[in-house]
Structures are given as structure tokens and as C-alpha cells.
Amino acid sequence: MNIGIIGGGAVGMLCAWYFGKQGHNITMYVRREEQCKELRQHGMQMREEQTRLYPTVHRSTNLKPEEVYVICTKQHAIEQIVHQLSQTPFISPLLFLQNGMEHVNHFSKLKNPIIVGVVEHGAMKHSDTLIGHTGRGIIRISPVTSDVHSAKEIKDALHYVEFPVRLEENWYDMLARKLVINAVINPITALFQVKNGGILQNEHLNSLAYLLCEEACSVVSLPVNVMWEEVQHIAKQTEANESSMMKDIKEGNKTEIEAISGYLLKHSSESIPYTTCMYKSVRAIEGIRKGEVNE
Helix, strand or coil, rough: EEEEECCCCCCHHHHHHHHHCCEEEEEECCCCHHHHHHHHHHCCCEECCCCECCCCEEEECCCCCEEEEEEEEHHHHHHHHHHHHCCCCCCCCEEEEECCCCCHHHHHCCCEEEEEEEECCCECCCCCCEEEEECCCCEEEEEECCHHHHHHHHHHHHCHHHCCCEEECHHHHHHHHHHHHHHHHHHHHHHHCCCCCHHHHHHHHHHHHHHHHHHHHHHCCCCCCHHHHHHHHHHHHCCCCCHHHHHHHCCCCCCCCCCCHHHHHHHHCCCCCCCCCHHHHHHHHHHHHCCCCCC
């Protein structure tokens, strides 16, 4: 299958590596010319493996026809990518792999069959050509406007014993469950600069985590007792990992707080003070890093 992977970050590189290992024809679409040149010259490599993968590489502004596009950019790049896709004549299926749920608001602009997914792997981008697989999990996908049969064909094509893909029936429930997990783990780890296991090891962070879980569940109508168990399970399973938001804060990058906690604030009919505090705190750090001041 000809697979176009849009995004050269940790998730995009992880998907490119494993889909390429299956024998698919991989084209990576990346934002920066520097990464484009590095990948063309050196290929990409999984840490602790000797082999290299040499995908076709283009800038993300130069999309070519593919059998399926896997969109792995972060939420703040989605609007631009969706605009580009809406201007092309290609009607290939689109698989979106983002944290949060803000990207769902852009789907009405697209004519393509749409599938959404959540990534339950840990990945770390060490350089423009080197990726680390820091935690093994699963990719769950579910059709939004794509028919189930087409979504199943894509799932079957992408599924690999070392990189499993599972088809879920209810896309909203799937995204909402991941949103709750992200709304708890990401801002706490980012603000307190602890690894995922920190929310279990510190009683005060653990109490805060529960309160955030409770608020998030109230917005997306999920049972808090079930989701709290899942949050703790994920935190334990990935205890040595740094969340993507923690990495963004450390590296001075824009976070996905708007699509995670910000989404909950936009869709809550009641006050959710702990989520509000997390949201404003992360946004404050982003503003300080950018040198923003009130006029």
C-alpha cells in the first residue's frame, strides 16, 4: 500500500518505521527542509537497531496521491494541514492520530473518508532521523465518515504483530477516553516536570490527578471510576516515560493544551476549576517563553 505520513515528529516517524517494515511504500511529508534533506540523505533508524529505512520524503506543502494519508502532526498544525488537503483533488482516506479532540471540528471541511485513531505507544524523537520506541502499546482506529468495511481494510493493512492496530466501533468514546487520560497526565507532568509514574508516587499529585479525571469525565460523560482505573493503569504502564506535553515545555515548544484541557473548557456546562488551573498554568508558561506581555 502507498502510505503518506504527514508529520515528521515522534509519532510520524514511529508509524513510518513500522509500516515500512511491513513492506508498504512510505512517503513522509515533513514541515522543515532540514529534516527533509536529512531523511533523504541518511534515511531513518530505530534506536538500537542497525538497519535503516529510506522512505520517499517531501515537504508537507507538496502532497502527492496516496492510497491513505496518516496525519501525525500535533493539534496546532491541523488547521493548515486540513486546508491543504481540502484543496487537493485526492479523495483517499485520512487517518488522524492526534491527542485531544479539537481536530474533529475541522472534519466538515474535508471530502475524504475520515478515520480517527489514538496511539498508545511511547515514542521519542532523538533527531531528525533517529526514533526511539519507549513503550509498546496499540493503535486504535475508528471510522467517522469512512464506511466500516474500508476502515477494516486499512486496519488489516496496517496491523503488524510488533505494531498492532485495532478497529473500534465508537469513535467518540475512543477519543473521549484518550482525552481524559491526556487531560490528567499531560498537564500534571508538564507543570511539575515529573515522569508519568509521578502521579502515582506523590500523594498530592495523585489527589490532583483524581480531581482532573473527575472533571474531564463530567464533560465527556464517561464513568469516573472506570476512567480513574484506566488513568492509573496507563501511568503505571508508562511510568518511566515523559509525556509529550512535558517534553514540549522542556524544549520551549507549543503544547497541545488547547486541544486537551481547552477542549474540555469549551464544552463544559459547569465550572471545572482544576482543569482551568492546569490550562491557565500551561498557557502562562507558553506566554512567558514567548515573551508575551499585556498591553
